[in-house]
Amino acid sequence: MIRHLLILEDDIRLARSLKRDFEDHDYDVTIANRIADIPKDQSFSHAVIDLRLSGGDFGLDVIDDLKKKATEIKVVVLSGYGSITTAVEAVKRGAIDYLTKPASFSEIEQALNGKRVTPEADFKRLSLSEVEHEYIDFVLTKNEGNISKTAKDLGLHRQSLQRKLKKYT
Numbered sequence: 001m002i003r004h005l006l007i008l009e010d011d012i013r014l015a016r017s018l019k020r021d022f023e024d025h026d027y028d029v030t031i032a033n034r035i036a037d038i039p040k041d042q043s044f045s046h047a048v049i050d051l052r053l054s055g056g057d058f059g060l061d062v063i064d065d066l067k068k069k070a071t072e073i074k075v076v077v078l079s080g081y082g083s084i085t086t087a088v089e090a091v092k093r094g095a096i097d098y099l100t101k102p103a104s105f106s107e108i109e110q111a112l113n114g115k116r117v118t119p120e121a122d123f124k125r126l127s128l129s130e131v132e133h134e135y136i137d138f139v140l141t142k143n144e145g146n147i148s149k150t151a152k153d154l155g156l157h158r159q160s161l162q163r164k165l166k167k168y169t
Helices: 012-024 059-069 084-093 105-112 128-142 147-154 158-168
Strands: 003-008 027-032 046-050 074-079 097-100
Touching: 003 012, 003 059, 012 027, 012 105, 046 059, 046 105, 059 074, 059 084, 074 084, 074 105, 084 097, 084 128, 097 105, 128 147, 128 158, 147 158
Parallel strands: 003 027, 003 046, 046 074, 074 097
Antiparallel strands: none
């Protein structure tokens, strides 16, 4: 069985590295740097999607379209901005796993195959800064990545929100 994999990642070096690794493991790989670059006539059995892409694209937006073409697609979301809110949203939209960067090839492949071993959760109290980050991320996700609308909903100036987001990266 041929496994068709979509890698939606704006970091071209990471995308090429993952492509080589997956091709070595018998995947047929297509790379896209933006949502508009995804071939419209192709369906995939697997996808690795970056949460936030350059140009303002929000990786979660593509999950619904991929699921319409191939209902059994296995999607793993990668994020350098990991949060509970975006992880929950990814799973709601149909992702089978959510990994924070940096993630190794083996972690990503295990997640795609539903075999990732997760350590037991360490429930610690969040700092005020972490709670603020979680809430900002929640509102940003609700607004589908729209910075202006998120800033308005939070009662912040757009530049203030952008500074806060930059601080969390």
